[in-house]
Amino acid sequence: MPTETNPVTLRTAGLGRSYGARVVVHGLDLEVRRGEVVGLLGPNGAGKTTSMQMITGNLAPSTGSVEVCGIDLLENPVQAKARIGYLPEVPPLYRELSVDEYLTFAARLHRLRAASLARAVQVAKARCGLEDVGRRLIGSLSKGYQQRVGVAQAIVHGPDLLILDEPTAGLDPNQIREIRALIRELRGGHSVILSTHILPEVESVCDRVEILHEGRVVYSDSIDGLQRSRQGSELTVGFQFPPAAEDIAQLLGVTRVEALSAHRFRVVHRPGIDVGAALAEAAARNGWGLNMLAPGHASLEEVFVRLTQGEEEP
Amino acid sequence: MIGVIGLRELRTLFASPLAWVVLAVTQLIIAWVFLGRLDTYLQLQAQLRQIANAPGITEFIAAPVFGTAAIMLLMAVPLLTMRLVAEERRNRTLTLLMSAPVSAAQIILGKYLGIMLFLLLVIALAALMPLTLLAGGRLDAGLLAMNVAGLVLLAAAFAALGLFMSVLTAQPAVAAISGLGAALAFWLMDLAAPDAGGFLSHLSLLRHYESFGKGILDSYDAVSFVLFSAVFLALTIRRLDAERLGG
Numbered sequence: 122m123p124t125e126t127n128p129v130t131l132r133t134a135g136l137g138r139s140y141g142a143r144v145v146v147h148g149l150d151l152e153v154r155r156g157e158v159v160g161l162l163g164p165n166g167a168g169k170t171t172s173m174q175m176i177t178g179n180l181a182p183s184t185g186s187v188e189v190c191g192i193d194l195l196e197n198p199v200q201a202k203a204r205i206g207y208l209p210e211v212p213p214l215y216r217e218l219s220v221d222e223y224l225t226f227a228a229r230l231h232r233l234r235a236a237s238l239a240r241a242v243q244v245a246k247a248r249c250g251l252e253d254v255g256r257r258l259i260g261s262l263s264k265g266y267q268q269r270v271g272v273a274q275a276i277v278h279g280p281d282l283l284i285l286d287e288p289t290a291g292l293d294p295n296q297i298r299e300i301r302a303l304i305r306e307l308r309g310g311h312s313v314i315l316s317t318h319i320l321p322e323v324e325s326v327c328d329r330v331e332i333l334h335e336g337r338v339v340y341s342d343s344i345d346g347l348q349r350s351r352q353g354s355e356l357t358v359g360f361q362f363p364p365a366a367e368d369i370a371q372l373l374g375v376t377r378v379e380a381l382s383a384h385r386f387r388v389v390h391r392p393g394i395d396v397g398a399a400l401a402e403a404a405a406r407n408g409w410g411l412n413m414l415a416p417g418h419a420s421l422e423e424v425f426v427r428l429t430q431g432e433e434e435p
Numbered sequence: 436m437i438g439v440i441g442l443r444e445l446r447t448l449f450a451s452p453l454a455w456v457v458l459a460v461t462q463l464i465i466a467w468v469f470l471g472r473l474d475t476y477l478q479l480q481a482q483l484r485q486i487a488n489a490p491g492i493t494e495f496i497a498a499p500v501f502g503t504a505a506i507m508l509l510m511a512v513p514l515l516t517m518r519l520v521a522e523e524r525r526n527r528t529l530t531l532l533m534s535a536p537v538s539a540a541q542i543i544l545g546k547y548l549g550i551m552l553f554l555l556l557v558i559a560l561a562a563l564m565p566l567t568l569l570a571g572g573r574l575d576a577g578l579l580a581m582n583v584a585g586l587v588l589l590a591a592a593f594a595a596l597g598l599f600m601s602v603l604t605a606q607p608a609v610a611a612i613s614g615l616g617a618a619l620a621f622w623l624m625d626l627a628a629p630d631a632g633g634f635l636s637h638l639s640l641l642r643h644y645e646s647f648g649k650g651i652l653d654s655y656d657a658v659s660f661v662l663f664s665a666v667f668l669a670l671t672i673r674r675l676d677a678e679r680l681g682g
Contacts, residue, residue, distance in 0.1 A: 177534045178533070178534065179530060179533050179534060179679060180679055181680045198536075198538075199536045199537070199538060200536070202534060202535060202536040203536035205534065207534040209527065209530045209534075211527040213526075213527055213528040213529070213530045213531035214528065215443075215447060215528055216526075217447055217450035217451065218443075218446070218447070218450070222446070226439065226443050227531065229439040230436070230439060230440075230532070230535040230536075230537060231535060231536060232436075232536065274531070
């Protein structure tokens with residue numbers, strides 16, 4: 122979905138937060154457009170939750186500003202908050218209320234009234250698959266359903282910006298798939314920021330990824346860009362009669378050869394050169410018995426590990 | 436918006452057994468005192484008739500009933516207010532209110548409204564008992580009204596104080612015990628005062644409440660209660676607003 126021309130729903134400039142002398146978030150600059158799903162990725166303690174709390178007005182930033190749909194959050198908190206839906210790490214659920222009562226309360230808090238209120242609650246319940254449990258008490262629901270009620274609470278007032286803090290934490294694989302499908306479905310009308318430390322989640326639902334480490338953005342790109350830039354600079358090859366690593370290294374464009382086992386090698390080459398064909402030809406000529414040739418592209422995981430363990434990007 | 440938050444608070448109160456137990460125990464104790472006084476009155480009725488300017492039935496029965504109700508409120512209100520903010524903070528549900536487009540003042544006033552609606556119910560039930568005397572006699576409506584008004588103002592003051600204690604902590608039990616301690620301290624503020632007209636006696640809630648019990652509407656006492664409540668509500672709102680700054 123092309124989103125470059127869509128209106129900006131969130132813009133933060135130099136957003137920072139410190140507790141005493143400890144700086145938790147350093148000048149975060151973020152811009153999210155309508156329809157975009159941005160993944161905020163980082164190890165625990167990277168400042169993801171703190172950033173989200175500042176964006177939702179739960180925590181006052183030490184420096185910088187937050188603008189939601191052009192409204193300054195710090196100057197007009199009430200108007201800005203009306204456009205945000207927030208699911209914190211721990212869903213803020215009143216266990217003693219039924220799902221219907223709770224969602225009605227959440228909708229009322231966002232100034233929905235009468236007919237539009239009933240409709241909004243119905244729509245939110247339908248989108249989150251809660252139609253059958255409307256009369257159940259939230260405290261008696263399973264964790265997966267409670268999480269869905271948390272998401273329903275965040276979308277009930279049709280916010281422009283949806284902020285989900287680890288929406289799939291603690292769910293089983295089926296529930297995770299459901300929540301992800303829901304997020305994909307939601308992207309149309311809302312901008313979504315979701316934080317996670319689960320990497321495949323970002324690759325499966327996000328358009329863009331921002332990797333946070335020790336309060337700084339250390340990587341920022343679209344998922345497509347990430348996959349493109351990492352693709353085709355690496356091969357995994359296997360031989361029945363393996364040659365010496367030096368023999369492979371002599372091929373044009375190969376920068377590094379790593380032996381993975383006695384029969385397998387990881388070949389890193391300069392991007393844009395088709396080393397695969399040269400390798401296959403060399404293998405046929407020399408009788409190495411090529412039995413595997415797989416293009417390897419750096420997954421988000423490799424980028425993540427490299428960035429958050431202090432290594433420089435090559 | 437204040438109403439929305441207030442009604443939710445009331446709904447939660449009645450979803451827990453605490454509210455019902457408070458209502459039941461308060462009613463039981465007040466009924467006990469009421470019956471005791473009624474018994475005494477019936478025994479002394481003949482003698483009272485011979486005394487000039489003897490206390491009427493309202494003064495004889497209703498006043499002690501409302502005095503007991505005041506003590507019950509002193510103990511029950513901190514238990515009811517303890518969870519208002521502290522429990523929401525502990526259960527992390529406060530985020531829902533803090534992320535919603537409502538101000539800290541609306542959150543606090545909403546919660547205050549919720550607890551006051553409940554306390555008005557407690558007071559109304561307590562007032563119903565002396566009203567049953569209408570079946571067999573005449574009541575001093577003015578005295579009764581002043582007693583009820585005094586109780587409402589007292590409840591408002593205790594609730595504001597308890598709410599403030601609740602916003603200071605994430606532990607409902609801590610809020611309850613400090614609320615009870617503070618309420619008792621303000622109740623008996625003039626106990627340690629060396630002279631009756633001193634500064635401390637102006638802070639004593641008991642002193643302000645006494646005139647209502649006698650059926651006197653002293654604007655100074657009424658305003659004192661209102662000011663007391665307003666100050667603690669303002670402190671509570673400020674504290675909740677500062678929540679975003681601290682960490």
